Amino acid sequence: MNGETGLRMAIVGHTNTGKTSLLRTLTRDVAFGEISARPGTTRHVEATSLMVGGRARVDLYDTPGLEDSTTLLALLGEYRERGDGIDRIRSFLDSAAARGELEQEAKVLRQVLGSDVLLYVIDAREPMLGRHRDELMVLGLAARPLIPVLNFTGSAESRESAWREHLARIGLHAVVAFDTVLFDPADERRLYEAVQAMLAPQYDLLQQLIEEREAAWQALRRSAAATVADLLIDAAGAARRVREGNAAEMSSASTWLQERVREREERCIRQLMELFAFRSEDVVAERLAIEHGRWQMDLFAPETLRRFGLSAGTGAVKGAAVGAGIDVIAGGLSLGMAATLGATIGALWSTVDRFGRKLLDRLRGYVDLRVDENTLRVLAARELQLIDALLRRGHASLSQVELKGDAARAPWPGADLPAALRRARHHPEWSTLIARGPGAPEAERAAALHALQEKLLQQLP
Amino acid sequence: MAEVSSPRVITPFQRRLLAEAWRRIEETGGGPVDTTHAELAAVAQGGDFETRVLNRAQALALSADLPRALHGLQQAIRRAAWTLIAIGGVIGAVAARSTLNADHAGLVNFYWVLVALLGVHSVALLMWFVSLLFSFSGSNVPPTPLRAPFEALARMLASAVSGNVQRSAYSAWMGIIGSGVLGRWGLSALLHAFWLAALGGMLAVTLLMLSARQFDFVWETTILPDEGFIKLTERLQDLPARLGLGSLDRETILASRRAAERAPPPGARRGWSTLLIGSLIAYGMLPRIALLAFSLLMLGRSRGRYRLDLELPGYARLRPRLMPASRRIGVVDADIGAAARRDGELRAGRLPAARETAVLGIEIDPPGTGWPPALAIGAQDLGIAVERAALDCALQRLRALQDHPLSLLVVCSLTASPDRGMARVLRDCRAAHHGPIALLLTQRARTAVRLGETACREREGDWRRIAIATGFDAAHILVLDLDDAEELREFLLARDDRHGAGGPA
Ligand SMILES: Nc1nc2c(ncn2[C@@H]2O[C@H](COP(=O)(O)OP(=O)(O)OP(=O)(O)O)[C@@H](O)[C@H]2O)c(=O)[nH]1
Ligand SMILES: [Mg+2]
Secondary structure (H helix, E strand, O other): OOHHHOEEEEEEEEOOOOHHHHHHHHHOOOOOOOOOOOOOOOOOEEEEEEEEOOEEEEEEEEOOOEOOHHHHHHHHHHOHHHOOHHHHHHHHHHOOHHHOOOHHHHHHHHHHHOOOEEEEEEEOOOOOOHHHHHHHHHHHHOOOOEEEEEEOOOOOOOOHHHHHHHHHHOOOOOOEEOOOOEOOHHHHHHHHHHHHHHOHHHHHHHHHHHHHHHHHHHHHHHHHHHHHHHHHHHHHHOEEEEEOOOHHHHHHHHHHHHHHHHHHHHHHHHHHHHHOOOOHHHHHHHHHHHHHOHHHOOOOOHHHHHHOOOOOOOHHHHHHOOOOOOEEEOOOOOHHHHHHHHHHHOOOEEEEOOHHHHHHHHHHOEEEEEEOHHHHHHHHHHHHHHHHHHHOEOOOOOOOOOOOOOOOOOOOOOOOOOHHHHHHOOOHHHOOOOOOOOOOOHHHHHHHHHHHHHHHHOOOO | OOOOOOOOOOOHHHHHHHHHHHHHHHHOOOOOOOOHHHHHHHHHHOOOHHHHHHHHHHHHHHHOOHHHHHHHHHHHHHHHHHHHHHHHHHHHHHHHHHHHHHOOOOEEEHHHHHHHHHHHHHHHHHHHHHHHHHHHHHHOOOOHHHHHHHHHHHHHHHHHOOOHHHHHHHHHHHHHHOOHHHHHHHHHHHHHHHHHHHHHHHHHHHHHHHHHOOOEEEEOOOOOOHHHHHHHHHHHHHHHHHOOOOOOOHHHHHHOEOOOOOOOOOOHHHHHHHHHHHHHHHHHHHHHHHHHHHHHHHHHHHHHHOOOOOOOHHHHOOHHHHOOOEEEEEEEEOOOOOOOOOOOOOOOOOOOOOOEEEEEEEOOOOOOOOOOOOOOOOOEEEEEEOOHHHHHHHHHHHHHOOOOOEEEEEEEEOOOOOOHHHHHHHHHHHHHOOOOEEEEEEOHHHHHHHHOHHHHHHHHHHHHHHHHHOOOOHHHEEEOOOOOHHHHHHHHHHHHHHHHHHOOO
16 A cells, blocks of 8 residues: 555564554554453454655554464464475465464464564563464564564563573564553664664665654654743733732732633643643543642642742741742832731732833732742643653553652752743733733744743753 | 635735634634544645644634635735825925925025934934844844834724634734734834835925925024034035935035025025935935835745744644654454453352362462462472473373372463463363362462553453363362462461361361
8 A cells, every 4th residue: 555665564472462552652643453451452453554754654563462372383383394484374374273263363474474574572571481482483484574572671570681582592683672651762763773674675764764753752842842831931921910908809819810820731731632642531531640649739839839849938928928928029018018918818929010110000009910930830840740751651551641749849949930931920911811912922922932942841851 | 625715815924824823713712623624634735744734724714714804904904004104104294394384584494404304214213223233132122113003003903803713813913923023024114114105205395395485595503613514515415416416516505604795606596405305315215215125125035934833832732633653544354253252250269179289380480489389288299381392291290190189270370361372271281180170370469560450350350261261160260379478378277267167177
């Protein structure tokens, strides 16, 4: 189907070694096939194709597991006089057994004969057993280049080095470690390079594939950072004008802002999941995790801040506010007033008050409520953690995103927020959280966004 | 994929603006919920990511009638710009008229008139230049003199449109063409066009008044030296003279001093008028024309260079859908005899009544509590078979032991998959032995860690199913972790209790 330049790879191996998982991860397709911990999940040969240069050029075939290779090998032995390995396989495929008990094995062998290269998937937690040798012997009859792929190498029980040793002793040296759940782009590259080394005629095609994957990975990192920068600029600039000293107005404005920021963070998480091509159900799973884990914590609670290594509030406010406080930097005048309010409102806001018109507002008794600086740091920390987890998440993963919560620190500790973010605090018109006037300058916001994006990229692997 | 049915030709720049407006609409929750069709079409059309984003946006925006709305906006902007230019012309004309009218008796101070006509223009030019420099110095701020009027204009236009979707599209578009490089040159062009019109208005009125009325141009000073004015006038004349619009000589200039001893020569009026016109053209209109052309050129270039910022979340999120890493082909070799699965019943197992036991491990690591397991007293150790040859050998030994009243204990690990290969092994064990036979499944804890509790339970069920299918008694299948000394001890205690209670003391 791909003309003469295509490449066909069959994924083979014992049942339950993660063949379908490998395909999901290589194709970034979370819905390909069916994955389960039970044996014999895949019962047909299913094909999918990797896009290279915008065209489907590398076909991948998911096959059923080889379950009873011992019997298969014995049967193939009976056809010894029929010719070479391929002829013997053909004879077997024509036999009654291939339509009966060994139907699944027959499917695998049929596909093996129709492929240019085989990826033999191994559960690296298992020791090398007789059945592995049997399987390799059967596959060897087909005389196709074969690359052992060690799955589950991220597991503590992985016996990767023992496997490499065993495989080397039977002449298989181009072994690739590729954990389909703990994704690492370098492993993926090594996998394609191993195929490249075995199939000289397809060198350029695979090289293009490798380069496109690398570019896509970089684009993913950059876009993820931009997505978070977008969130931070929105949150930093969001302001609500209130009459100073009016406790009711203050608290309702504070609630309003909190709601907006939380909604905005949820949107950011959704955007990230979409960007990384994880299923929308994954978002639900993550939301559940949020409810049960530390994500459930109130973003604005001092406890959250402490967990991320920050202290709540600043200076004088710290003492006045019990559990939370208002961080008012309105020029001394309102500090006492705000500190008192802090205890009742229980949220962290800072009023940033600068320049002409705002000064006028101050004189009239208005202040701007804004998200506190530490809250911005926490937002950045949470989103960076999520990106970090998603960058290492294979598309075969069935679990929820795991966060290494406690060890994590907020970015830029002990230093000022990045300049772009500080600028954003003075540009409420950049924030999409509040109604923006027509003609709000896009280019200026974009410039700040990209500056912040670069800062965030430094925090990513 | 339907071509754009809009009657107007859409330029690449307009396509990008359309996509940009559409992104805004989608981010504010507008647009259709299901965009799959447009996305598949965009993928089929191919091209790089930006092309696909543009194709997608165009297809979707069309259904929302966005192109028409944006075309309307463009018309409105154009109208507003022309209105502004027309106002400039009128202002220029009025300024010229009031300047030339101000003096009485046709006696006009030349320099006074010149400053009145060109002064504001020069200051505005300087301001434009300074703000341009600022905008280059990284702060990205477009020429400030027009910022406020532009925003007012934008607000005016936006308030004229109705509907949330359209309004957000409008404001997005205004945000793009009014800021950054595009804004810098667009607003500059508008500024220069405005001034060009104003100067044009001045020129026209000045010409009109010079033709229809008589003015005597003079110059005067109280404290400055006369020579300075003469030099200044000559310098001023340099540029217009190149256009053929300056012919005043030293004598004429000197004679035109207010209340000079000598009367100005007959050609003086004409000479001064020519210099006035020439100055308006050379110092006013020509620079503005040049700057207008330059700004338009730069505007055209920056439009040509304008690209979507594909890293913005609104676009980036589309990447997996528009630039998929793979495409599914489907099932190529279907399952014909999908065997129905049944979960074996979960029941606690036990070992057959105590007698001498042969123990055989299948594909397991030696258990943590030692091999053979302590629960089979007086055991015949058949070893652990990890490959076919070893198994055959063990089964051979088992067959040799068949005259003894012997029970067989097969030990397997739950971490292994109960597949057909394993079923064959169990069947072979069953066939080789005529006495009671039991299956012990070890490593439950490890399996639960690996698979999770639910999947582990499922696996247990699968093991029981194949064991029963190969001839094991459901009552003789037990799950016991041989790696766990504690669990093993408890099992042994419980068994001894049972025996103690059941059998004769
Ligand atoms: N932790 C971990 N689990 C994995 C990995 N790869 C696969 N799995 C799990 O292993 C089990 C089997 O995966 P599948 O992809 O269905 O295996 P398969 O080889 O396609 O199995 P069959 O289709 O039944 O032959 C599933 O529970 C997967 O979640 C891995 O790298 N790490
Ligand atoms: Mg499978």
